[in-house]
Amino acid sequence: MTTTSPEAGFGARLKAAHERFGPACVGIDPHRGLVEGWGLPYSYEGVERFALTCVEAFGGRVASVKPQSAFFEVFGSRGVALLERVTKELREAGTLVVLDVKRGDIGTTMTAYGEAFLGKDAPEPADAITLSPYLGYESLRPALDLARDTGRGVFVLALTSNPEGAGVQHASTPRGSVAGDIVAAATRDNAEAAGRGEWGHVGFVMGATIGSALDDLGLRDALAASNAPVLAPGFGAQGGTVETIKEVFGASVERVIPTTSRDVLKAGPDGSSLIEAVERTRESVARLA
Numbered sequence: 001m002t003t004t005s006p007e008a009g010f011g012a013r014l015k016a017a018h019e020r021f022g023p024a025c026v027g028i029d030p031h032r033g034l035v036e037g038w039g040l041p042y043s044y045e046g047v048e049r050f051a052l053t054c055v056e057a058f059g060g061r062v063a064s065v066k067p068q069s070a071f072f073e074v075f076g077s078r079g080v081a082l083l084e085r086v087t088k089e090l091r092e093a094g095t096l097v098v099l100d101v102k103r104g105d106i107g108t109t110m111t112a113y114g115e116a117f118l119g120k121d122a123p124e125p126a127d128a129i130t131l132s133p134y135l136g137y138e139s140l141r142p143a144l145d146l147a148r149d150t151g152r153g154v155f156v157l158a159l160t161s162n163p164e165g166a167g168v169q170h171a172s173t174p175r176g177s178v179a180g181d182i183v184a185a186a187t188r189d190n191a192e193a194a195g196r197g198e199w200g201h202v203g204f205v206m207g208a209t210i211g212s213a214l215d216d217l218g219l220r221d222a223l224a225a226s227n228a229p230v231l232a233p234g235f236g237a238q239g240g241t242v243e244t245i246k247e248v249f250g251a252s253v254e255r256v257i258p259t260t261s262r263d264v265l266k267a268g269p270d271g272s273s274l275i276e277a278v279e280r281t282r283e284s285v286a287r288l289a
């Protein structure tokens, strides 16, 4: 089962998935506390059981799933192979995979990161990955262009959900703010898709917890004009709610993808409890779409 034709760009595929399933994204974050909380050993075998139970519960039930790469990388090559299996099985179930890898480096290295996760010959490509623009937005260019050319997407860290992020992201630049410069650059990259009436392939990570940052930085209109999907972590365990998401994003809320990990994952290990938690999350955010 696929949500749209593989030829469609990421923005079009994401929008179609939202129309079908609603905006909720669920994370797969097998960290020690959760894995042990499920009564599993914190070992490769425990994490494998945890992750595959999530695939079974989430696949085909939400528009997108966000595996957190770090929790798989802990287990070395076996963990990476497991992440590839998770990616493959979710995509086969018709669920978009947003791989949270937060890569960012100089151009030559970005080419390799792009090929690793978004390229047509990538071992197990994701539908989108998270990128860090803090070596400069343009340093991401190889991955940005590869995503566009392969019909995949990226989510660039703009206003992250953690309190420490503001010190860097709110900082002033000659044009306004660091976050504002990122929004402006991504808007240029999304212009072609906007012309086709599609969401762009360059999205932002903006936390559900950022409060009045968009107003403080004068970015509300810029975000509305960006045509960018917005991945919003911080929903659930970090305190973000449906109400705060509405308030934070205002007119841009229709492009917001609230993503939650612990709030759903704590319902395991029972598969049906996990599915109920996914359905509750889907219903709670349905009003945003």
Ligand SMILES: O=c1ccn([C@@H]2O[C@H](COP(=O)(O)O)[C@@H](O)[C@H]2O)c(=O)[nH]1
Residues within 6 Å of the ligand: 027, 029, 068, 100, 159, 160, 161, 162, 205, 206, 207, 233, 234, 235, 236, 237, 238, 259, 260, 261, 262, 263
């Ligand atoms: O600004 C950011 C960017 C990414 N994350 C990631 O999202 C999940 C959040 O997990 P919860 O359990 O729902 O808090 C996790 O993988 C983070 O690395 C983020 O929280 N904030």
